[in-house]
Amino acid sequence: MAKRIDVSGLTAYYGSHKAIEDISMTVEPRSVTAFIGPSGCGKSTFLRTLNRMHEVTSGGRVEGKVLLDDEDLYGPGIDPVSVRREVGMVFQRPNPFPTMSIFDNVAAGLRLNGSYKKSELQDVVEKSLKGANLWNEVKDRLNKPGSGLSGGQQQRLCIARAIAVEPKVLLMDEPCSALDPISTLAIEDLIGELKERFTIVIVTHNMQQAARVSDRTAFFNLAAVGQPGKLIEIDDTERIFSNPSVQATEDYISGRFG
Amino acid sequence: MSNATIADKRPSTLRGARLPKWSPYAIAAGSVAVAIGIGLAAGLDSRVQWGLIAGLLYVFGSYAIAARVEGRRQAKDRVATSLVWVAFLLAVVPLVSLVWTTIARGVKVLDVYFLTHSMGVVADSQPGGGIYHAILGSLEQVGLATLIAAPIGVLTAIYLVEYGRGGLARSVTFFVDVMTGIPSIVAGLFILSLMLMFDMQPFGFAGSLALAILMVPVVVRSTEEMLKLVPNELREASLALGVPKWRTILKVVLPTSIGGITTGIMLAIARIAGETAPVLLLVFGSKFINANPFEGAQASLPLYIYQQYGSGETPAYDRAWAASLTLIAFVMILNMVARGIARWKAPKTGR
Numbered sequence: 001m002a003k004r005i006d007v008s009g010l011t012a013y014y015g016s017h018k019a020i021e022d023i024s025m026t027v028e029p030r031s032v033t034a035f036i037g038p039s040g041c042g043k044s045t046f047l048r049t050l051n052r053m054h055e056v057t058s059g060g061r062v063e064g065k066v067l068l069d070d071e072d073l074y075g076p077g078i079d080p081v082s083v084r085r086e087v088g089m090v091f092q093r094p095n096p097f098p099t100m101s102i103f104d105n106v107a108a109g110l111r112l113n114g115s116y117k118k119s120e121l122q123d124v125v126e127k128s129l130k131g132a133n134l135w136n137e138v139k140d141r142l143n144k145p146g147s148g149l150s151g152g153q154q155q156r157l158c159i160a161r162a163i164a165v166e167p168k169v170l171l172m173d174e175p176c177s178a179l180d181p182i183s184t185l186a187i188e189d190l191i192g193e194l195k196e197r198f199t200i201v202i203v204t205h206n207m208q209q210a211a212r213v214s215d216r217t218a219f220f221n222l223a224a225v226g227q228p229g230k231l232i233e234i235d236d237t238e239r240i241f242s243n244p245s246v247q248a249t250e251d252y253i254s255g256r257f258g
Numbered sequence: 259m260s261n262a263t264i265a266d267k268r269p270s271t272l273r274g275a276r277l278p279k280w281s282p283y284a285i286a287a288g289s290v291a292v293a294i295g296i297g298l299a300a301g302l303d304s305r306v307q308w309g310l311i312a313g314l315l316y317v318f319g320s321y322a323i324a325a326r327v328e329g330r331r332q333a334k335d336r337v338a339t340s341l342v343w344v345a346f347l348l349a350v351v352p353l354v355s356l357v358w359t360t361i362a363r364g365v366k367v368l369d370v371y372f373l374t375h376s377m378g379v380v381a382d383s384q385p386g387g388g389i390y391h392a393i394l395g396s397l398e399q400v401g402l403a404t405l406i407a408a409p410i411g412v413l414t415a416i417y418l419v420e421y422g423r424g425g426l427a428r429s430v431t432f433f434v435d436v437m438t439g440i441p442s443i444v445a446g447l448f449i450l451s452l453m454l455m456f457d458m459q460p461f462g463f464a465g466s467l468a469l470a471i472l473m474v475p476v477v478v479r480s481t482e483e484m485l486k487l488v489p490n491e492l493r494e495a496s497l498a499l500g501v502p503k504w505r506t507i508l509k510v511v512l513p514t515s516i517g518g519i520t521t522g523i524m525l526a527i528a529r530i531a532g533e534t535a536p537v538l539l540l541v542f543g544s545k546f547i548n549a550n551p552f553e554g555a556q557a558s559l560p561l562y563i564y565q566q567y568g569s570g571e572t573p574a575y576d577r578a579w580a581a582s583l584t585l586i587a588f589v590m591i592l593n594m595v596a597r598g599i600a601r602w603k604a605p606k607t608g609r
Contacts, residue, residue, distance in 0.1 A: 053494065053498060056493075084499065086500075091495065095494075095495045108499065112496065113499075161495075165499055
């Protein structure tokens with residue numbers, strides 16, 4: 001059920017400002033692809049173009065193609081709402097719905113989409129929470145508000161919420177940057193398990209994290225502040241961290257700049 | 259020799275001379291005493307003057323004393339503190355005095371009989387009578403106004419915050435701002451001109467329309483602020499689950515802000531419940547019970563107060579004060595209900 005993503009010639013704008021320019025890459029199914037690069041290089045913007053969240057920001061628009069198993073996400077007649085059901089997203093800061101309990105948070109995707117059977121709901125919630133390694137910690141307090149959990153638990157709750165709707169691809173925008181090392185480890189372990197079922201794309205500032213969790217790594221950079229971000233190279237993670245083909249990548253990962 | 263005395267011998271750069279904790283109270287008591295003395299000596303009749311003198315003495319006194327003992331920076335700090343206190347008292351004194359006067363004069367005739375009878379066959383100069391017809395009229399007019407204004411206001415705010423871009427949104431915001439400043443009598447005149455065009459007699463619903471005009475901008479403004487407080491991350495989280503935008507607004511944004519929105523609507527109701535001018539023009543006022551807001555003149559509480567007070571008879575004065583107390587109680591109950599709802603609906607925390 002995991003799907004491949006093929007991006008070709010993608011350029012994204014905020015109003016008249018060009019944020020990323022001419023990006024082409026392939027993201028393999030059932031693998032983890034990490035995006036690294038300095039702040040402002042457009043990693044997050046590019047990530048958000050993959051499930052049409054970019055256009056939620058006012059003035060956001062995109063040129064180019066994003067193929068999800070041969071279907072262009074930006075083709076005519078494509079409903080962004082359906083795209084987002086196939087391509088889920090986890091955000092930088094844990095954002096459980098404050099008015100909902102833990103159970104309702106996980107069930108939110110199904111309930112708000114209106115397509116579910118009552119009997120299934122219980123099973124889906126349990127399966128998703130187990131999938132996010134959170135079940136044992138919360139099974140006795142499913143009716144308590146999600147905001148009462150710790151930051152790491154909240155983030156896993158958000159992952160459970162995202163996988164409850166059975167997406168094909170899971171996008172993660174710096175999912176560990178607000179978390180402590182222990183919670184980060186829990187999420188990284190979880191990513192390792194989830195890649196059996198989903199195509200995962202993760203943006204991270206932490207290069208060790210990229211090296212630990214990802215199969216392939218893409219390095220983004222920008223020529224100068226105000227210039228659009230570009231994809232410098234994408235390759236197997238091992239190769240990027242040992243013997244990258246572009247000098248800028250080596251400079252970045254060895255800490256010579258950025 | 260104890261440790262304390264040893265420590266005292268080393269001058270500390272971190273510790274300066276401090277006035278004792280009771281000094282603000284002592285200065286306040288002193289200023290009041292001196293102010294009374296000055297007032298008596300100068301033969302000032304007004305207690306307000308005494309209070310102002312005491313306030314000034316307190317501010318200057320605490321600055322002078324603190325500057326002498328503690329230094330200039332601490333003195334400025336004390337002046338700021340005492341100014342805040344004086345301002346607080348200046349704000350509270352009229353409020354307490356108003357509530358006190360209303361209660362003291364209002365309880366005289368306020369009883370169950372007063373709340374359940376109209377002014378039907380009672381002349382203004384006679385004791386007896388009541389405000390049942392006015393309460394009924396007020397509830398109906400304000401209730402209908404709320405039914406019209408709350409949905410329009412909330413939907414307008416949703417448009418402005420969630421959808422509005424460009425010229426239309428800017429002009430809506432501009433007109434809402436302009437509407438906030440409309441004097442209530444103008445809203446009344448606007449509806450009156452419509453009534454005259456169609457040759458209609460005063461009736462309750464016409465008042466509701468004018469009140470709704472006054473209420474809409476207040477609801478829009480407060481709802482807008484509440485919707486803006488909902489973090490964008492929640493909207494994005496919902497959209498990223500593949501939830502359509504309208505459902506996101508209905509199921510995520512509104513529930514998160516419903517407490518604040520309700521409070522805003524309640525406060526807007528409280529504001530229009532006290533309006534007299536449009537009611538005077540459009541509903542006209544009546545001594546009799548009229549439960550039908552769509553036909554015939556009705557009474558309302560603020561209008562009743564105005565008419566009773568204007569008649570100049572002692573029993574009518576008492577009734578006006580009792581009606582004022584009822585109106586204040588009504589508004590306060592609304593406020594408390596709003597707070598209760600806000601607390602009940604607020605996003606829950608805790609484990």
